[in-house]
Amino acid sequence: MPSPVPVAQSTVKHTPLEDAQGLATGVVMCTMGLVILTHLGLITGQTAGLAVVISYLTGMSxxxxxFLVNIPFYLFAIKAMGWEFTLKSMACVAALSLGTELVPLGFAIERLDPVLGTIMFGVVTGIGLLAIFRHKASLGGLGVVAIWIQDTFGVRxxxxxxxxxAVLFAVAAFLFPLSVVMYSLLGAVVLNGLIAFNHRRDWYIPR
Structure with missing residues (x-):
């Protein structure tokens, strides 16, 4: 396996086209991950997880x-991360919101084992988020705060x-069957573990 790129050599400037393809790829992968997750009737964490829970309980889209629950985080993002990061994140959130409505119209899952589907969700969504993070954006919500804390204090x-x-799933345990929570927790561990091991600013620092 190649050694990590030294910091001095990794501070590259992405072109607008590189940003566009990177963000688009990340959004598509995250969209597919969420389609898999909701097909299984499972939940996820962070802001997306909160939206999934509200959607299941209310029947709303x-x-x-x-899109709505992310709005308050944009104010924090503008101050903490700047306009470029915020505008890119807003575009990604809007694209994901639209994608989760459109993709099921042309993509159907006939059979999927819950364990396999949960792992697929974690890996596909994790890789998608890495692509989005590396092009100086996020999918809003807690991701904005988490990236700021990592960049400021070094906590992954x-x-x-x-x-x-963990807190969200503890609450979900009172609202959903235990099997749903346990499968969902597996997906969260795979997703966040992948990000924790692979998203490091000393390996890759987009400007």
Whole structure:
């Protein structure tokens, strides 16, 4: 396996086209991950998890709820991360919200084992988030706060998100069957573990 790129050599400037393809790829992968997750009737963590829970309980569109719950975090993002990060994140959130509504119209899952599906969700969504993070954006919500804490204090974003997810799943245990919570927790561990191990600013620092 190649050694990590030294910091001095990794401070590259992405072109607009590189940003566009990187963010688009990340959003598509995250969209597919959420389609798999909701097909299984499971939940996830962070802001998306909160939106999924509200969607299940109210019957409202996940895409609409996800877009709305992210709005307060944009104010924090503008101050802490700057306009570029915020605008890119807003675009990603809007695209994901739309994608989760459109993809099921052309993509159907006939059979999927819950364990396999949960692992697929964690890996696919984790890789998608890495692509989005590395092009100076996020999917809003807790991801904004987690990236800021990592950049400011050096605490891995994946660990921060996993801690929040533990609280969310503890609450979900009172609302959903235990099997749903346990499968969902597996997905959160895979997702956040992948981010914690692979999202490091000393390996890759987009400017």
């Amino acid at each position: 996940f895409g609409l709820i996800f 974003a994946g660990y921060i998100q996993l801690g929040f997810d």
